[in-house]
Amino acid sequence: MVSKRLASIEESATMRISSEAKRLNSEGFDIIDLGVGEPDFDTPRHICDAACRYMLEGKTRYTPTNGIPELRRAIAKKLREENRIPAVPEDVIVTPGAKMAVFAAIQALLDEGDEMVLIGPSWVSYEPCIKFAGGRPVWADVDQDFMPMDLPEAITERTKAILVNSPCNPTGAVFGHEVMKEIRDIAIDHDIYVVSDEVYEKIIYGHEHISIASLPDMADRTITINGFSKSYAMTGWRLGYLTGPRDMLKWISRLLSHSVSHPTTFVQWAGIAALEGPQDDVRRMTEEFRARRDILVDGLRSLGIRCALPGGAFYMFPDVSHLGGGDVFAERLLKEAKIAVTPGSAFGPGGEDYIRISYATSRERIKEALERMESMLNS
Template identity: 40%
Template sequence: MKTLNSYISDTVRTLKPSGIRKFFDLVAKMDGVISLGVGEPDFVTPWNVREASILSLEQGYTAYTANAGIVELRTEISRYLQKRFHLQYDFESEILVTVGASQALDIAFRAILNQGDEVLIIEPCFVSYGSLVTLAGGKPISVSTSGDEEFKINPYSLKKYITSKTKAMILCTPSNPTGTVLSKRDLEEIAKIAKEHDLIVIVDEIYAELTYDEPFTSFPSLPDMKERTILISGFSKAFAMTGWRLGYIAAECDLLQAMLKVHQYSVMCAPTMAQYAAVEALTNGMEEVEFMRKSYKRRRNYFVKSLNEIGLHCHMPGGAFYAFPSIQNTGMSSEEFAERLLVEQKVAVVPGNAFGESGEGYIRCSYASSMEQLQEAIKRINHFVQSLS
């Protein structure tokens, strides 16, 4: 018999493990660690949302739902997108409920990519983008951004990466890991490029509710962009529902129906009780979202100001709940800094290079922790930085 490893596909064998998971294997072995690494709210899902799920169980709603999701939820998603972001999507043919935004991304790539199609990925970026493109048979093309420009895309440099094989690009705004929010003007420049080169744009707006300084512009709300946009979002971040694994896709009918095919053969449907919880979240949960948003903004203001005061330069992130400070003045790599900070001060952050080569020289810190923990973390980080000099 051949070795078991020889049975594994070449594509999977050559995939790099997640830089986040690799690092947090170290964290799991330590006590007393303040974790600024996990990308999830520190709030519990609001009680009324949990109660709606419990009620659905008591009423016996435990069977499969329609592949696209229950009508009640797709209707509320349609209303929500119209009310909040001025988007018009038909609940019957243009909205698909998924098992988290991660599954949404997976089936979006699998539905549109042929072997060798290129996808532009703006880095630093969420760790799964490139691997999902590869698993779908495509070729990820990294587009670097600079901390000097707050990790915003330069439209002129973006054009340099486009070839005859380029089929799509993926945007994340607000960004994980940098917290950068693309303005309406930024998005309009990208839209021009998408039209000029006939590209599909997959836009990850999972953090859209968590913006702090400027009104949020949803990419498909721009003129002529809905028809070439696949909108990815979900309930994990803004609604504090990470463990419920519920996301959605909104797209023009032809694109949506193609993704529905992939969805049908992979997971059948999203969890039934989570869907009923999400209906409650959309209909009666926006006050809680606003409460959490204001809390994150207070924490952001404190944490970013403190990082700059101790000598780790950090731009003010406009959204999400991440700070992405530079550690270049320490002379260490991102991984060395993160590992030593963990061992010497028991503070867990994520090395910036986990999010692509342009993340090297930075670390990602989540401020979705209590103010007390953030204050203690700043003390420990300061001690560590001072010890280096």
């Protein structure tokens, strides 16, 4: 009896793998979970303290759909100073997580039959969001370093938008000025929108993060999405935000008003503490992720597994085509080595030869996982 639209949406592969890893752990198996997309750090103490304080102060009632004015001001200031996006508080909508921002933006943009270009392998939830809106995902090819190639060939008369995710989940790729300029030129030439998911912007190694909305003539055709989950280890807090053209924001706000209403009130106040408080924990987490990345890259390459060096996020997308492909190798890792990873096929066409490995776990567990892989491959 379920609607055809909902029945067409597949279960999230990353959530399924994580649930399976937790189930096996509960049964007594020592599963090393390299599938989860969640920082393994605690939320910084000053953010937790702020949430407790504001809760006790009575910040527990309804707020405006678009978020409390104080947080919208803090986000707009951050967007202007860090991202060079000319945002004012009225241009900001606060959401219950960046995922809801992605969903709402895509629903507001697409009509039945509209196309949205995914560069990629891309995050597992983009395609279902497009399909739920009645749209059609079109996949643009990438090279061996996961940079877009022949992107204009993906554009048709039905194209409504391009989705940009840099740093990228699942590949860790970071798009530089040349790539962003190409996307900008395509968007302007074809009069289409860009949806830019920048939730991993602070987890970046030796690269500059570029917000495409900061490029000339792009602020009025870009919906920029971000959140607190990854940078501040606030996954369970569910706090995200977006900014973009006002004629689009009013419809996104209407959708949110009839669905989620607004994010948790005291969590919004804690978001101000995250943005305006000390950033030492963000830098410390990023440096730790970088150290883990280097251990994992060196270890995989020593096992004969090719992988591009991720420029950001905390994922790696190694090529396991010579080991049976992503689905086969992921299943083998779970059964024989008790390691959970995500098959690359979950991230769209072109991912079948890969697996996604998350290094959001300790150096010790990463080293142990490499040892288990070596034993399995040598057995």
